[in-house]
Amino acid sequence: MKPTHNAVTARDTSAEAFAALGNETRRRLNERLYESLRHAHQYGSRDMSRRELRDYHNQQTGEWLELSSVASTVNALLAAGKLEEGEARMCSLSTRLRTIKPVRCKARQTALA
Numbered sequence: 001m002k003p004t005h006n007a008v009t010a011r012d013t014s015a016e017a018f019a020a021l022g023n024e025t026r027r028r029l030n031e032r033l034y035e036s037l038r039h040a041h042q043y044g045s046r047d048m049s050r051r052e053l054r055d056y057h058n059q060q061t062g063e064w065l066e067l068s069s070v071a072s073t074v075n076a077l078l079a080a081g082k083l084e085e086g087e088a089r090m091c092s093l094s095t096r097l098r099t100i101k102p103v104r105c106k107a108r109q110t111a112l113a
């Protein structure tokens with residue numbers, strides 16, 4: 001019988017690293033990135049790629065995050081319904097021509113009609 005070989009991808013290791021964070025650490029990271037994205041909206045940014053969000057967050061807070069942590073957090077916020085994907089566009093930060101699906105905060109209802 002041949003031994004089976006399971007390839008481990010960067011996606012697997014990123015998911016494992018994200019899962020290893022405690023619930024409280026993930027919750028705080030979710031809040032910090034959500035607030036950075038909300039802040040960017042207030043100052044005219046319609047949506048952001050994960051890379052754009054990482055760089056904006058770093059510029060605003062001085063906190064450097066790995067792109068995999070930002071992507072995992074954004075994916076969790078999308079799954080929780082707190083963010084939504086925008087229209088596909090070119091990433092403003094990529095060195096290659098790359099089409100991305102940016103994210104934005106879901107609009108909140110401020111008053112009942």
